[in-house]
Amino acid sequence: MSTELPESVPPPTGSSEPHSAPTRRTFIATTTVAGGVVVAGGAIGGVLLGGTEEAAGAEAAPSSRVSLTVNGTRRTVTVDNRTSLLDLLREHFDLTGTKKGCNAGACGACTVLVDGRRVNSCLTLAVRLEGAEVTTIEGLADGDRLHPLQQAFIDEDAYQCGYCTPGQIMSGVGCIKEGHTGSPDEIREWMSGNICRCGCYVKIVRAVEQTAGRK
Ligand code: FES
Ligand code: FES
Structure with missing residues (x-):
């Protein structure tokens, strides 16, 4: 030049x-x-x-139509096949109670229930959930009445920043439903996929215990 x-x-x-x-x-x-x-x-x-x-x-980009029930409401959407359940909830349905931490299955912040079982929503493809029932933290309370585990988290002061709390509570609900609450050690073991960077583990275990009726 x-x-x-x-x-x-x-x-x-x-x-x-x-x-x-x-x-x-x-x-x-x-x-x-x-x-x-x-x-x-x-x-x-x-x-x-x-x-x-x-x-x-x-x-x-390849996309698919999927119908699923979220917190009791039937939803039908067409999404990119790569969309995670986490992004579907947060970006498409505006349900931002479910948190994105690592986005890689390592922290549990994104835990929700699918057909009653706890899953990491960041690792779950939305298009694979045809007909599924999804429960998020927004769907846990009964109107103005908190779920007993939500109340227990307040009673036990089981959070600081609160970022992990929705995932902890959804995981705790699953843990109780699965019957893994025989002892604090068992709760710790079965809640070990949920990381709390504020270190509220002792109180989280107490909240799960309280809700499981062991106190
Ligand atoms: S955001 Fe899903 S496990 Fe961390
Ligand atoms: S309360 Fe802050 S990360 Fe758990």
Whole structure:
């Protein structure tokens, strides 16, 4: 690429350099213009040479229709096949009580119940849930009456920042339903997939115990 200054281009204002020598400013100006042409040409070429088809192909990500019941309400949506249950709940249904922590199955913040069983919603594909019953933290209370485990978390002061709490409570509900509450150790073991960065484990176990009727 030539960096020669065309004769018709005046020197930059205040420049002490002679006309014939390219300055930093003119060099940048000319190369930017030239680059702009290349970029624009590329863009035009893209359209002419099939860029439009590529763009159309990118828009057509595989999607599927799925019907499921969330907190007692039947929902039908068409979603990208890669959508996780977590993103379906948060982004499509606006149910943001379920939290995204690691998004990789390691923290339990995203725990919900699917057909009564606790799952990490970040690892669950939404399109595989045709006909499923999903319960999230928003669906746990009975009107104004909190679920007993929600109440127990308050009674035992079993949270600090609260970010892990929806997942802890959903997991605790599953744990109690599964009957894994024979001792604090057993509760700890079966709740071990739910991480609390604030370290509220002792009180969380107490809340689960309280709800399981062991106190
Ligand atoms: S966000 Fe799903 S396990 Fe961490
Ligand atoms: S209360 Fe803060 S992470 Fe558990």
